[in-house]
Amino acid sequence: MSTATSANSEISAPSQSFAKELRRAGRSLFKAKWPVLAILILIAVVTASAIGPLIAPKDPNRQNIIKRLQEPYTVERSGEVEFLLGTDGLGRDVLSRLIYGARVSLLVGLTAVLIGGTLGVSLGLIAGYFGGRTDDIIMRLADIQLAFPFILLAIMFLVVLGPGLLNLVLVLGIGQWVTYARITRGQTVSQREKEYVEAARALGKRDLAIMFQSILPNIIAPLIVIASFNVASVILAEAALSFLGLGVPPTIPTWGGMLAESRDQLLAGRWWLAVYPGIAIMLTVLAFNILGDWLRDFLDPRLRTIG
Amino acid sequence: MWQFILRRLLQSIIVIFGVTLISFSALHMAGDPTYLYVGERASEEEIARTRAALGFDKPLHIQYLTFLSRLARGDAGRSLTYRQPAMDVVLERLPATIELTLFAMFIAITLAIPFGIVASLNRGTAVDGGMMTLAMFGQSIPSFWFGIMLILFIGLGLRWLPISGHVAIIQPLLEGNFREAFTNFPQAIRYLLMPAITISLFSLSRNSRLVRSSMLEVLSQDYVRTARSKGLKESAVVIRHALRNAWMPVVTMIGLEFGFLLSGVVVVETVFSWPGVGRLVFNAINQRDIPLVQASVILFSLLFVGLNLIVDLLYARLDPRVRLG
Numbered sequence: 001m002s003t004a005t006s007a008n009s010e011i012s013a014p015s016q017s018f019a020k021e022l023r024r025a026g027r028s029l030f031k032a033k034w035p036v037l038a039i040l041i042l043i044a045v046v047t048a049s050a051i052g053p054l055i056a057p058k059d060p061n062r063q064n065i066i067k068r069l070q071e072p073y074t075v076e077r078s079g080e081v082e083f084l085l086g087t088d089g090l091g092r093d094v095l096s097r098l099i100y101g102a103r104v105s106l107l108v109g110l111t112a113v114l115i116g117g118t119l120g121v122s123l124g125l126i127a128g129y130f131g132g133r134t135d136d137i138i139m140r141l142a143d144i145q146l147a148f149p150f151i152l153l154a155i156m157f158l159v160v161l162g163p164g165l166l167n168l169v170l171v172l173g174i175g176q177w178v179t180y181a182r183i184t185r186g187q188t189v190s191q192r193e194k195e196y197v198e199a200a201r202a203l204g205k206r207d208l209a210i211m212f213q214s215i216l217p218n219i220i221a222p223l224i225v226i227a228s229f230n231v232a233s234v235i236l237a238e239a240a241l242s243f244l245g246l247g248v249p250p251t252i253p254t255w256g257g258m259l260a261e262s263r264d265q266l267l268a269g270r271w272w273l274a275v276y277p278g279i280a281i282m283l284t285v286l287a288f289n290i291l292g293d294w295l296r297d298f299l300d301p302r303l304r305t306i307g
Numbered sequence: 308m309w310q311f312i313l314r315r316l317l318q319s320i321i322v323i324f325g326v327t328l329i330s331f332s333a334l335h336m337a338g339d340p341t342y343l344y345v346g347e348r349a350s351e352e353e354i355a356r357t358r359a360a361l362g363f364d365k366p367l368h369i370q371y372l373t374f375l376s377r378l379a380r381g382d383a384g385r386s387l388t389y390r391q392p393a394m395d396v397v398l399e400r401l402p403a404t405i406e407l408t409l410f411a412m413f414i415a416i417t418l419a420i421p422f423g424i425v426a427s428l429n430r431g432t433a434v435d436g437g438m439m440t441l442a443m444f445g446q447s448i449p450s451f452w453f454g455i456m457l458i459l460f461i462g463l464g465l466r467w468l469p470i471s472g473h474v475a476i477i478q479p480l481l482e483g484n485f486r487e488a489f490t491n492f493p494q495a496i497r498y499l500l501m502p503a504i505t506i507s508l509f510s511l512s513r514n515s516r517l518v519r520s521s522m523l524e525v526l527s528q529d530y531v532r533t534a535r536s537k538g539l540k541e542s543a544v545v546i547r548h549a550l551r552n553a554w555m556p557v558v559t560m561i562g563l564e565f566g567f568l569l570s571g572v573v574v575v576e577t578v579f580s581w582p583g584v585g586r587l588v589f590n591a592i593n594q595r596d597i598p599l600v601q602a603s604v605i606l607f608s609l610l611f612v613g614l615n616l617i618v619d620l621l622y623a624r625l626d627p628r629v630r631l632g
Contacts, residue, residue, distance in 0.1 A: 143318065144325030146563075147612045149570035152588070152604045156333045159592055159600050160343070232447065239449045240574050244589060259452060263578075271459055278452035286447035293443075 028298050038290035041283050048102035056096040057084070060253045064091035069265070072272045086272045088258075089265060094272065097253040098280055104247075104254045105284060108169055109235040113227055115173030120180025121223060125211045127181065128188025139185070142178045150175055151240060158246040165248045168241065172234050183226055187219035221299040228292035232285045239281050255281045311623055319616045326608045330601055331374050339363065343597045344387065383605060384598035388591070393602035397584055401606070402477035404576070404583030406495070408568045410503040415510035415564065420554060422511075423518025424545060427553075430523060438515065445512030450571055454505035454578040461501065471580040472498050502579040506571040510564055514557050522553040562618035566611040 029035045048055070068091035070083050085094040127138040145153070154171045161167045188211075191197060200214045241247050242256025250257060255277040262273035334340045341358040349357070358364050362373055377383070386393040426438045462470035474495040479487040525531060526549055534548045535541075576585030584603050591599035 140318075140321060141325070144322050144329065147322045147326050147615075148329070148604065148608050149566045149611060151570035151573060152607055153329075155573065155588065155592065156330065156600055156604045157336065159595065159597060160333050160336050160340075236449050240451060243449075243451055243574055244577070244592060246592065256449075259449075259455065262455070266455065266458060267463070269459075269463065274452070274455045274459065278449065278456065281452065282444070282448050285449075286444065289443060289447050 025298060029294065032294055032297070034290045035294040038287040038294070041287035042291075045102050045106055045284050045287070048099045049106045052099045052103060056093075056099045058093035058096040060092060060096040060100040061251060062092060067091045069270060085276055088261060088273055094258075094276060097258060098255070098276055100253040101255040101258060101277065101280065102284075104165075104242075104252060105235050105238060105281070108165075108172065108238045109231045109288075111169045112172035112176060112234045112238075113230050115169065116176025116230070117180050117223070117227055119174065120177035121184045121216070123177065124181035124184025125188055125215065128185040129192060129207065129211050129215070131189070131192075135185070138181065142181055145175075145178050151237065154237065154241060155244070155246060158241065163246045163248065165252075168238065168247055172237055172241075175237075176230055176234065179226060179230065180223065183222055184219065187222065188215055191215050191218055225292055225296040225299060228288055228295055232288035232292065235281065235285050235288070308623070312620060315616060315619055315623075319612055322612050323609065326605065326612070327375060327378060328371070330605050330608075331371050334597065334601065335367070340597070343595065378605070383602035386591075386599045386602075387596045388594050388599070389596075393598040394606070396599060397587065397602045397606055400582065400584045400587050402475065402481065403473055403581060404569075404572055404585060406475075406477055407499065407502055407506065407572060407576070407581060407583060408565065410496075410499045411507040411510075411568050411571070412561075412564060414503055415507040415514055415568070416557060416561070419511050419514030419518055419557065420550070422515040423522055423553075424550065426515065426519040427522035427526065428545070435519075439519070442512040442515045445508050446516075448508060450505050450508055451574040451578050453508055454502065454575055457501045457505060458578070468501050469498055470501070473582050474498055502575055502581055505578070506568055506575045509571075510567065514560075517556050517560075518553060521556050522549060525549045525553045528552075559622065562611075562615035565614050566607075569607050569611065 029039070064087065067083070067087055068089055070087045070091075072086040072094075073081055073084065074086070076082050083093050083095070085098065088094060088097070123138050127135040154175055157171050158167060161171075192215075196218075197210060197214055200210045205214070238247065238254075239256035239259070242254045243260045245260060247254055247256055258277040259274060262270070262277070265273050334343075339358070341354055341361065341363050344361060345354055345357050362370055365373075381394055382392060383394045383397075385391065386396050389396045422438060422442075426435045429435045457468075458470045461467050474491050474497075476488050476491055476495050479485075479491065531544060531548055534544045539548075572581075572583060572585035573588050574585070575581070576583045577589040580586065584607070588600055588603045590596075591603070
């Protein structure tokens with residue numbers, strides 16, 4: 001599979017111009033329909049995280065005890081609807097908290113994947129390119145990490161280090177490297193003996209340059225696919241950790257944190273506190289999953305076994 | 308074959324060492340771990356006494372060796388909240404968690420196979436499209452939120468199933484009380500149903516997609532065409548020829564699946580107030596009972612490593628390519 005993949009990208013990549021490729025991507029996007037939905041969701045989420053303070057109707061932390069636990073779309077005496085999606089136990093506006101919450105999910109998801117991806121790809125390239133003892137050590141480390149159920153490992157470190165945005169991103173990010181390292185290593189091994197690598201070596205290119213400039217561009221397709229799915233699973237993990245109280249401090253609204261707070265109101269039937277943040281997480285994660293599926297089909301249908 | 312087993316065993320031992328080393332270093336990541344054990348208003352003298360009592364004043368490598376030798380005897384320190392050996396507290400809760408995980412695994416595998424087959428046989432139709440859309444959603448829903456929704460609509464709304472509680476099966480079995488385990492069974496399933504569905508949702512969705520795509524691959528193979536042209540019934544072709552190869556990707560993942568489901572229990576047990584290790588960990592987090600968290604993580608990891616080893620060895624026994632290779 002992997003040899004076929006690389007052969008394909010080697011032949012087709014240079015002959016097609018970027019604009020042409022982009023048009024092909026656009027056409028395939030609309031033909032598959034679902035990705036359009038994904039893009040729309042992502043535009044909404046990115047907008048919410050970028051200009052949240054401008055579009056949120058209220059201050060997400062402003063408490064209003066008199067108007068606590070208002071149902072969504074409650075009509076005030078003045079005939080207006082003040083809280084479109086209701087208020088929580090402290091009288092805070094659910095819609096505004098939802099909009100602000102997008103920021104943490106997206107920030108954590110993307111940064112953690114960037115950290116994990118960079119680390120994993122580098123180690124995978126090193127392991128695959130040099131082989132031998134280096135390879136053994138790196139892959140054994142990967143095995144060790146895989147032996148931990150991931151959430152538990154994250155819990156252990158966060159309990160000791162204390163919660164907070166930076167710790168959260170680091171733990172989630174470092175937790176992801178194995179996935180990238182394994183794929184990168186496998187791909188690198190299959191590229192190592194190829195003519196273009198040999199040519200680069202003959203031209204006197206240094207190992208580091210060969211790894212990152214020659215090999216990496218040829219194995220990037222499956223990594224992009226993995227990254228898209230990975231953002232989805234990191235967002236889910238962040239929500240779970242926030243739910244457990246190991247996320248960012250409670251003053252920053254997050255979807256997982258909102259769900260955690262909704263637990264106390266569940267038996268009283270305050271459904272809106274639990275329903276909306278969950279839908280927000282689901283749609284965002286869905287968007288990245290759909291995007292991953294489409295990217296896989298678009299970049300190379302033969303990667304179907306991934307994910 | 309023997310070489311494979313030996314290599315695999317050696318690998319597991321290295322991994323177990325790694326697990327202990329990481330669990331040990333986690334404790335020391337934030338500096339002197341003594342402060343995790345004493346109250347915020349502890350005096351200098353009290354801190355020094357605790358430090359000496361727990362051995363945190365010794366050099367790190369000595370501490371690690373002590374940690375290892377204690378662990379080998381099943382001692383993972385004392386829980387700060389229970390005032391008992393942490394491992395005992397965790398082990399006491401383990402049966403409830405195993406019940407939940409096994410039942411979830413049962414759902415994730417036994418349902419995924421028919422789902423995947425039906426979707427693959429109806430490729431491109433509304434049935435296939437609908438099922439795969441559902442699976443896509445299933446992979447995107449935060450499991451604990453799905454659990455909350457089940458509680459809200461099935462439990463509180465329709466009142467079909469209990470929203471919390473637990474009836475033991477494994478515990479009476481361990482005590483040799485088979486009759487009790489047997490009579491408990493129907494009740495236990497009622498309590499298990501919602502949490503187990505919640506935990507298995509992600510795996511079920513992923514496995515369905517996996518079975519579908521590997522079925523599609525297998526169905527286009529020559530031997531399936533041969534079987535069909537021999538005039539075999541479609542059901543025989545699917546079950547005897549195609550399925551046997553198509554579920555391999557799922558079988559290979561059973562070990563990993565177990566670990567995956569185990570990590571799911573922490574949040575889901577919290578949602579359903581299930582009296583297992585997961586909820587124990589959640590409470591331990593809130594009370595900063597580090598030894599208890601550590602003991603749970605180590606136990607889960609050991610279970611995971613052991614199970615993967617068993618699955619791999621079984622797999623090697625079953626697959627001639629590994630057995631002879």
